[in-house]
Each structure stands twice: as C-alpha cells, then as structure tokens.
Amino acid sequence: MNPVLEARDLEVEYRSKRVRAKPFQALRGVSIEVRAGETLGLVGESGSGKTTLGRAILGLAPVAAGSIVYDGRDITRLRRAERRELGREIQAVFQDPYSSLSPSMTIESILTEPLAAAGASKKDARAKVLDLLDRVGLPSVARSRLPREFSGGQRQRIAIARALALDPRVIVCDEPVSALDLSTQERVLDLFIEIQERAGVAYLFISHDLSVVRHISHRVAVMHRGEIVETGSGDQVTSAPMHPYTQRLFLAAPVSDPDVQRERRQQRRDLVLGVGRD
Structure with missing residues (x-):
C-alpha cells in the first residue's frame, strides 16, 4: 500500500x-x-x-x-x-484541551467554523455538528454550552470532533x-x-x-x-526495543509492581552507564 x-x-x-x-x-x-x-x-x-x-x-x-x-x-x-x-x-489535535478551544464560543460555533469556511449551508452544518457530537460520544445538548462547562476529557473529545469536521x-x-x-x-x-x-x-x-x-x-x-x-x-518497538535509547525509554515507563519497577530502574541505570563508557 x-x-x-x-x-x-x-x-x-x-x-x-x-x-x-x-x-x-x-x-x-x-x-x-x-x-x-x-x-x-x-x-x-x-x-x-x-x-x-x-x-x-x-x-x-x-x-x-x-x-x-x-x-x-x-x-x-x-x-x-x-x-x-x-x-x-490534514488536520491536527493538540496537547492542551483547555487552551485549544475558544472560551467565548459555544461548541456549536467551534464545530461550525471550519464547515462554514468550507462553504457548508447553515442547515448542513447544524446536521454535521450533531453527527460529530454523536461520533465522539457527547450529547446533542452540548452544542449550546461553552468549553469551560466540560471536563478535560470532554474538551479533548470536542477538539477531536473539530478535527473530524472536514473528513480529513x-x-x-x-x-x-x-x-x-x-x-x-x-x-x-x-x-x-x-x-x-x-x-x-x-x-x-x-x-x-x-x-x-x-x-x-x-x-x-x-x-x-x-x-x-x-x-x-x-x-x-514497545516490548522488545533494539536501540539503547528506546530501551531506556522502555525501562523508564512506570509499572504497577514495585519490585519490577525497582528492577527496571536498576537496569536503566546500568544501561545508561554502559552507553556512557562507549
């Protein structure tokens, strides 16, 4: 492909x-x-x-x-x-769901903006907004609310909906x-x-x-x-990495078992020291 x-x-x-x-x-x-x-x-x-x-x-x-x-x-x-x-x-979803949405715009306005710029009618844009909210698991009543009324996860869902608006x-x-x-x-x-x-x-x-x-x-x-x-x-790559740098990332990832976590920290220290000698 x-x-x-x-x-x-x-x-x-x-x-x-x-x-x-x-x-x-x-x-x-x-x-x-x-x-x-x-x-x-x-x-x-x-x-x-x-x-x-x-x-x-x-x-x-x-x-x-x-x-x-x-x-x-x-x-x-x-x-x-x-x-x-x-x-x-080509669209984007950025890191911070708190700053990526305009605080003064309703969710409907945020989602309608790219659609209007693309020439969609008000009727088609409204129908698309309802579809987008459904696709990201938010209720239709969300469209009349402001970003500050949502949690971080919900705001990121709205950012994802905005990225999907033009079917990238x-x-x-x-x-x-x-x-x-x-x-x-x-x-x-x-x-x-x-x-x-x-x-x-x-x-x-x-x-x-x-x-x-x-x-x-x-x-x-x-x-x-x-x-x-x-x-x-x-x-x-995420389970059996080959490159020393990826191995250090792998060993730095937190795990729930404290004994395994302690062993990983020691392995990472040994790996860092080994790379330093090369």
Missing part, C-alpha cells in the same frame, strides 16, 4: 537573531511514512524533535531541506491559500492525551481507535509515553536528537 503521507530526508533549522550564531538543527534527515488507515506512533523525550516534525507537516516549522509528500504531491512549500485548502485533508484523511495528534488523567487517557485513546476503524483516517500520533504509543500504534518510530533511531511494529 502506498503511503498517504511521507517525510523524505527532512531537515528543519531555527535561526538565531544573533548575526553569527549557527542555526539550530531540530531535524536531521528524518524520513517517515504513514499509510492510509494506520497509526504511526512517534515517540521520544522532550526536545527529541517529534513535535517539530508534526509542525513541519502542518506547515508551521521552517523546512531547510528534504520534502513532505501527501498523496503523491509535494506539499513542502505551499502558498498560504494552498495550505488552507489542504486543511480539508490524516490527523496529526500532538500529545493529545498527556494533559489527561490515566482513566480519561484510556477512554480518549479508545475513541481514536474507534473513529479510525469507522472512518479509515490515518494518524501521526506523537507522544513521550511508550505505553500510550503501544495502545494505539500499528507502527512506531523513535526520535532522539532530531533523528529517527528505531522503527518497527508497535509490539516489537
């Missing part, structure tokens, strides 16, 4: 305002592909470059070299109008459950899976948490210092 979204040897640089300062290279030769209807988990610690890759795909980070290809079309350097048009195909083929999910408690995380992840099974949408799912990535991903790519260091199936 041909990928619906690709990054090919992608490099992103941020230039300093100081005249002679070297640009900071956030991504170095990164290549990934996301197939239709699948989830590619992108995992790494803070500063690894995973969010920068998501922003580059969305046209929000400066690409210095390489290319981004959507459905066979190079979208690396689109004009603003072309990027807006592409918003029908790809959604970039940037740490979409990291601000939620564990029980809410699981419900929202199950919602992502249910929507994918029903709609066939592809996800680039960005997270620092291997357990979250394991729950939702078909394949996993691991980022470290702006590079992909390991790729493979979700089960293989």
Whole structure:
C-alpha cells in the first residue's frame, strides 16, 4: 500500500537573531511514512524533535531541506491559500484541551467554523455538528454550552470532533492525551481507535509515553536528537526495543509492581552507564 503521507530526508533549522550564531538543527534527515488507515506512533523525550516534525507537516516549522509528500504531491512549500485548502485533508489535535478551544464560543460555533469556511449551508452544518457530537460520544445538548462547562476529557473529545469536521484523511495528534488523567487517557485513546476503524483516517500520533504509543500504534518510530533511531511494529518497538535509547525509554515507563519497577530502574541505570563508557 502506498503511503498517504511521507517525510523524505527532512531537515528543519531555527535561526538565531544573533548575526553569527549557527542555526539550530531540530531535524536531521528524518524520513517517515504513514499509510492510509494506520497509526504511526512517534515517540521520544522532550526536545527529541517529534513535535517539530508534526509542525513541519502542518506547515508551521521552517523546512531547510528534504520534502513532505501527501498523496503523491509535494506539499513542502505551499502558498498560504494552498495550505488552507489542504486543511480539508490534514488536520491536527493538540496537547492542551483547555487552551485549544475558544472560551467565548459555544461548541456549536467551534464545530461550525471550519464547515462554514468550507462553504457548508447553515442547515448542513447544524446536521454535521450533531453527527460529530454523536461520533465522539457527547450529547446533542452540548452544542449550546461553552468549553469551560466540560471536563478535560470532554474538551479533548470536542477538539477531536473539530478535527473530524472536514473528513480529513490524516490527523496529526500532538500529545493529545498527556494533559489527561490515566482513566480519561484510556477512554480518549479508545475513541481514536474507534473513529479510525469507522472512518479509515490515518494518524501521526506523537507522544513521550511508550505505553500510550503501544495502545494505539500499528507502527512506531523513535526520535532522539532530531533523528529517527528505531522503527518497527508497535509490539516489537514497545516490548522488545533494539536501540539503547528506546530501551531506556522502555525501562523508564512506570509499572504497577514495585519490585519490577525497582528492577527496571536498576537496569536503566546500568544501561545508561554502559552507553556512557562507549
């Protein structure tokens, strides 16, 4: 199956305002592909470059070299109008459900906004809003309420509904459950899976948490210092990682058994010391 979204040897640089300062290279030769209807988990610690890759795909980070290809079309350097048009195909769900929704707009207005921009009539937009709320498990009466009246998990459901409004083929999910408690995380992840099974949408799912990535991903790519260091199936990478950096992530993941947790901490310390001697 041909990928619906690709990054090919992608490099992103941020230039300093100081005249002679070297640009900071956030991504170095990164290549990934996301197939239709699948989830590619992108995992790494803070500063690894995973969010920068998501922003580059969305046209929000400066690409210095390489290319981004959507459905066979190079979208690396689109004009603003072309990027807006592409918003029908590629959407995003961001980390913070508290700041990603306008506090002064009703839920109906938030969900209607992209539909109106796409030319939908008021009648069709209203019907679509009811369908979207149903798809994310919220009652129809939610449409007349403000974001502050909802919990974090409910707000993230609304953000997901907004991303689905234009029936995209790809959604970039940037740490979409990291601000939620564990029980809410699981419900929202199950919602992502249910929507994918029903709609066939592809996800680039960005997270620092291997357990979250394991729950939702078909394949996993691991980022470290702006590079992909390991790729493979979700089960293989999250259960039996090969690269020392991924092994450290695996051993750092919390487990409920204190004896196992203690053993993992010791293994991680030994691994870090071993890597340091190399």
